[in-house]
Amino acid sequence: MSARYHCGMRRLLVTGGAGFIGSNFVHYVLENTDDSVTVLDKLTYAGNVASLQGLPSDRFRFVEGDICDAELVGGLFDEHDAVVHYAAESHNDNSLSGPAPFVQTNLIGTFTLLEAARRSGIRFHHISTDEVYGDLELDDPARFTEQTPYNPSSPYSSTKAGSDLLVRAWVRSFGVQATISNCSNNYGPRQHVEKFIPRQITNLIDGVRPRLYGDGLNVRDWIHADDHSSAVLRILDAGTIGETYLIGADGEKTNRQVIELILQEMGRPADDYDLVTDRAGHDRRYAIDWTRLRDELGWTPQFSDFSAGIVDTVRWYRENEDWWRPQKSATERKYAETGQ
DSSP, X not given: OOOOOOSSOOEEEEETTTSHHHHHHHHHHHHHSSOEEEEEEOOOTTOOGGGGTTXXXXXXXXXXXXXXXXXXXHHHHHTOSEEEEOOOXXXXXXHXXXXXXXXXXXXXXXXXXXXXXXXXXXXXXXXXXXXXXXXXXXXXXXXXXXXXOXXXXXXXXXXXXXXXXXXXXXXXXXXXXXEEEEEOXXXXXXXXXXXXXXXXXXXXXXXXXXXXXXXXXXXXXXXXXXXXXXXXXXXXXXXXXXXXXXXXXXXXXXXXXXXXXXXHHTTSOTTOOEEEXXXXXXXXXXXXXXXXXXXXXXXXXXXXXXXXXXXXXXXXXXXXXXXHHHHHHHHHHHHHHTTO
């Protein structure tokens, strides 16, 4: 457990707190601060109340609802000191097959929250992604910085880019007390089995041979969900209003390297996977330069060893089959229908 962040008890509202990154943040906050937390979540397929089990009832409550519901949102904002906005449609493949929910949640939902923040004056932190910057060439030594121009390539990343721009405009035009963070790919407990790492782990548990898109050389910059959580808390406490902070952990790995680590950890040959036709608009490389977060706010990640993080993640999915098993058959059926 890390050092506690501040004295006193702040009332936090966390949107999307039943999802993967949001639920890990809620657990982290309640374990490492004196804050109380209210989660607002619509409980779409990616939200899971099981991810919020075991939390202290005197400091935690759950509200099922839509961030596009202005009346509900406004009432909740009046009861809290700060909002951390995780709620989003976030799966690239799903955005390609059905973009409409991404526009509704990521754009209209964020707009609704910002209008409530404008009225209430509440502190607001917006969670975003490095995918808004597009991608980098595999041989490009550069990394994304806070000054990198936006260049999204999918309905998911474009709607997240749009939500970032809404936050910036509401800060400048209306004085909303907001910050933004763009984070690299998260991994760890409680991630939906549609996502790359848990899908491979759970497929291997079921004896299914993994498959990789394209040549498997696409690079992602991985960060453990607990490190993301600690960085968000640091920005919430000390970040400059109106500013953007990139969150990373120097975790660049090709998809091949990731699946080979998982295979080895699960006792299978490192080459025991197949390459399949690449998906449309598949970004080649993401890489985060988190210098500003380190130099200005003094933050550093705790999980610097990606291999150790994979060991812990494999262990969690092996030990928590009751959490992911209900999602698995429907997810694989959907993928089978689209040939993925």
